[in-house]
Amino acid sequence: MAFINIIEKYSIRALEEKMSKFSRTIIILTFLVNAVVFNSHSMQAKLPDVTAIPDNLIKQPRTFAQDVKLLTDSAEKISRLSASAFGKNSYLEIFSNKEKIFSQREVRTAYRFIYLFSRYINRLAKISEKYEKENKNNLIASTLDVTAKVVAAHAAADIMSYCKDKPRLHRILNEENKEFNLPAMTQENIVKHALRPSVIAQIYKFRISHYEEAAGIIKTHDNNQSNLIPNEIKSILLAQETFMKGIIKEVVKKSALRFLTRSVVTNTKEKLEKIKTMLLGITNTAYEMENGERSIKPEHASDFCNKLEPGDIILNRCENNFSNIVLRGFWIHSMLYIGSPEKAVKYFEKDEKVKSLCRKYNVNNFVELLEAHYPEAVKVWKTTDSLFGDGGDEPRQIIEAMPTGVIITSAPQALNADHAAAIRPKLRKIDKAKAIMRAFSYFAKKYDLCFDFTSEKNVVCTELVAKAYTSDVKSEGLDFQMENVYGLIMAIPSNIIAEKFSKEYKTEKQELDFVSFMRGSRKSKSVEYESLKSFLSSYKWDDGLKSKDAR
Known part of the structure; x- marks a missing residue:
């Protein structure tokens, strides 16, 4: 059986069969607490704060009682965190x-989870490191050392198992x-x-040699050390x-522990490298036009930009661009119009919700809010912006x-x-x-260069x-559907x-x-403003190196 299957079979949630009544009670209470703290239907769930053991205590010399407290507290917190995150x-x-x-708030939830997870693992590592030095011929030190390692190993195995298909x-x-x-x-x-491997080997040795004695399951001829091991x-x-x-x-099956060197998560590096090689340098690498x-x-x-408002979305296309060969569709590039700082201040200055947000950070206007x-x-x-190096002074109005x-x-x-269009989100100014x-x-x-939106x-x-x-x-947004590209969503x-706009036009969605659509003409070396009707069909226009729909 592969190690990952062992972890799946003996996960945290399967321990109840062998647990004492005390341990079962702890797990039940843990799940009840997390049922209140975490809303399973919300991506905005709060993670538990680290409050029981201050960091300065970890850095200072600790007594045995403090080490036990730190170990049990860390074990409890990482168990609660894992149960809440992996359920x-x-x-x-x-x-x-x-x-x-993903929204930034959603991504932050994942970052905060791994931050807390790693913090508890580090605490366990500090205890293990301290008592590993006293391990020889000392059952108490050996027990604290291995207990910290077992809790960390089990938590690591759980996160490894959970992420293997994600x-x-x-x-x-x-x-x-x-x-x-x-x-x-x-x-x-x-x-x-x-x-x-050294940790697995140590846990293995402890389990077959000292586990029953350390856990108080059996009595030995010298039970003094066992009695000193705290019940927690x-x-x-x-x-x-x-x-x-x-x-x-x-370990019995694979004593060399070679299974630990294998990557649990599917390795896509080779696939991504092929994509990267193909896409490298394609964007804005143009064939020379006539x-x-x-x-x-x-x-x-x-x-064109005089017609726009901060927050508008701009699409454009360059004919004879090498990226047109690889990227699907008529519209190849997109960007966000923000206006000049002066225009942004004027646009948002009378909106009460934006003003409230500015007051929250003790600033006078939206630009100062961004600057903060x-x-x-x-x-x-x-x-x-010095236009094309010719010394011209153009205000910066677009982020891309x-x-x-x-x-x-x-x-x-x-x-x-050669072509550009602007569309405006139907959203509040805030x-x-x-x-x-x-x-x-x-x-x-x-x-x-891997085009990986995750x-x-x-x-x-x-x-x-x-x-x-x-x-x-706290804010509304736009619903964009991701596509499966090169086998990855x-x-x-x-x-x-552009397709989204066209399909949703005049519907409840x-x-x-x-806002505006400029369509270029290579023959006349100029552009014309096209109608809404023309833009509605533009996402269907011919793509490729040079579009057949280009004039």
Whole structure:
């Protein structure tokens, strides 16, 4: 039996058969507490706070009683956290099965979970490290050492089992996050450390040699040390008996423990590398046009943006762009219009909910609110854009994800294309303000060459727009459906936004309004404003290197 199957068979939720009445009571109370704390139908469930053992206590020399308290407290908390997170209809279950794009609030819930999980694991590791040094010929030290290792190993096995068929969740739990000070590969490193061969071997040896004595199951000729082992520790050992038996069976079958070196989560690196190789450098890598120019000129772009409001979504297309071969649909690129800082202040200044949000952070207007949260992005936003290096001064009005990363740029730079359209979310100004704030949170992030919308590490153009307009309990958003691309549910092509508008137009589901559509002509080397009717059908137009519907 593979180790992962052992874990599934002997999971935390299957321990009741062998537990003492005390242990059963603890588990029942744990589930009752979590039934109140966690709403299984809400992605916004709060995770338990770390309050029982202050961090400064861990860093200072501790007494034996404090170590026992720290161990039992950590074991209880990680058991409660695991039961709440890994159960049916849990917040992680809902998060993992969601086929729509994650909101930042939802992703933060996953980050907070792995932060707490790793924190409890680290506490257990500190206890184990302390008593491992006193382990030899000392049953009490050996018991505390191994008990901490068993609890950590069981928790690691549970998270390993839970993530094995949830690649989206696995990626999030292994991403670097500065807010929670999480290094990359946090979850995988927890599993590797807690289930390393030396630990499994130590648990195996303890189980066959000292378990009954340490747990108080049998009496020995020298029972003094056993009597000094606290009942709380004995209860933990009893609760872990089934798990330890599973380890014994596996070790007996595979004494070299080679099974621990295998990756539990399906390895998609080879697949993603093939995709990355194919997509590398395709965006904005254009074939030279006959005259080297695009249909939309700077004056067209400026006039186009005069019709827009902060929060509008812009779609564009460049003919003869290599990316047109790979990416599906007529519309290839998308971005978010934010306006100049002056225009943004004016647009939001009379909205009571935006004003209330500004007062909450003790700022005077929306731009100052953005500056309080994202100073580097606003610093760039307030500068002008030297158009194509010719010394022209253009205000920066658009935020977009490009191969150079997420940037804030001018309209002529962003709309250096052949076709462009703008659509307006039918949302309140406060929802648009929060969407712009989310977009600013991605400023300077790298471009996602794997087009993986489940990752927060890098972003692609449509991902920036879609994640900006995710909804949560405090704001409304837009409903974008992700598509299965290269066998992974992970992407929203830009053309889908135009298709969404067309299919929802004049229905109860309509979330977007038409604003403007510029259609370029290579023959006349100019653009014309097209009608709503023309834009409604544009998502069906011919794609490819050069669209047959391009004039």
